Amino acid sequence: MIELEQVEKTFGAGDSAVYALRPTDLTVPAGKVYGLLGFSGAGKSTLLRLINRLEEPSAGRIRVAGQDLTDLSGAELREARRQVGMIFQQFNLLSSRTALENVSFALEVAGVSGARRRERAREALAAVGLSDKESSYPAQLSGGQKQRVAIARALAAEPRILLSDEATSALDPHTALSILRLLKQLNRERGMTMVLVTHDIKVAHYLCEHAVVLEKGRVVDRIDMANPAPVSALGRFFFETARGWTDQTELPQEDDLA
Numbered sequence: 179m180i181e182l183e184q185v186e187k188t189f190g191a192g193d194s195a196v197y198a199l200r201p202t203d204l205t206v207p208a209g210k211v212y213g214l215l216g217f218s219g220a221g222k223s224t225l226l227r228l229i230n231r232l233e234e235p236s237a238g239r240i241r242v243a244g245q246d247l248t249d250l251s252g253a254e255l256r257e258a259r260r261q262v263g264m265i266f267q268q269f270n271l272l273s274s275r276t277a278l279e280n281v282s283f284a285l286e287v288a289g290v291s292g293a294r295r296r297e298r299a300r301e302a303l304a305a306v307g308l309s310d311k312e313s314s315y316p317a318q319l320s321g322g323q324k325q326r327v328a329i330a331r332a333l334a335a336e337p338r339i340l341l342s343d344e345a346t347s348a349l350d351p352h353t354a355l356s357i358l359r360l361l362k363q364l365n366r367e368r369g370m371t372m373v374l375v376t377h378d379i380k381v382a383h384y385l386c387e388h389a390v391v392l393e394k395g396r397v398v399d400r401i402d403m404a405n406p407a408p409v410s411a412l413g414r415f416f417f418e419t420a421r422g423w424t425d426q427t428e429l430p431q432e433d434d435l436a
């Protein structure tokens with residue numbers, strides 16, 4: 179579903195060049211959930227943003243859902259990007275629009291006709307359990323509710339891939355787990371392929387089948403989460419820091435999750 183071949187990214191040139199991502203291969207099969215782990219500045223967001231070409235690669239090829247994005251531009255690139263939804267740590271909702279308007283605006287940008295937009299936006303909000311908040315503005319929502327609106331917005335155009343950049347990092351652990359459960363459900367029910375940036379090994383344990391560990395723009399570990407055997411010091415560090423969440427982890431008050 180996602181194939182990066184010798185993709186690299188350098189910001190600036192000469193003495194001030196920053197090698198955010200060294201030449202990297204990454205293949206994510208359809209329906210799988212991959213985690214990108216690493217400390218601050220490792221290149222996680224850069225790698226994620228290269229997948230839908232929010233960041234222009236300095237070299238290499240990027241294929242998404244069988245299509246080579248590398249040479250696309252304009253309308254073709256916009257069309258290809260509809261396969262890819264994205265969510266962020268800071269939600270990035272429009273503060274002057276209600277939850278429903280935030281989702282339907284994304285559909286407008288995706289070129290969905292006016293008559294269908296409202297219906298699909300309502301379906302997307304229902305899918306994340308927020309039907310009762312359609313008319314609320316972002317300022318009236320909790321962090322977890324805002325992230326659910328952002329997920330609904332990302333899902334409304336029915337992408338096959340979801341990219342997540344630290345989507346649960348700004349949330350308390352209880353709210354974070356409720357969001358991760360929602361993502362797991364989307365993966366299982368819709369077969370959605372996901373790539374999630376995190377520096378929290380618990381997130382990878384709970385949700386990811388594979389984890390890729392980045393250090394200073396290089397992949398230093400590729401880990402099968404069912405049978406983790408990190409080879410790098412950084413990979414081992416991540417795995418030693420937490421026991422991780424499971425389906426059995428108790429989640430109190432499931433009815434009124436934020």
Ligand SMILES: Nc1ncnc2c1ncn2[C@@H]1O[C@H](COP(=O)(O)OP(=O)(O)OP(=O)(O)O)[C@@H](O)[C@H]1O
Nearest residue numbers: 189196197198216217218219220221222223224225
């Ligand atoms: N637009 C930019 N211009 C110049 N340098 C950049 C730019 N974006 C990222 N970088 C640099 O590239 C490197 C990787 O940044 P990136 O944002 O991918 O890290 P990250 O792993 O996501 O870190 P964090 O966990 O703090 O979000 C860093 O050294 C960063 O300063």
Ligand SMILES: [Mg+2]
Nearest residue numbers: 222223224343
């Ligand atoms: Mg980042």
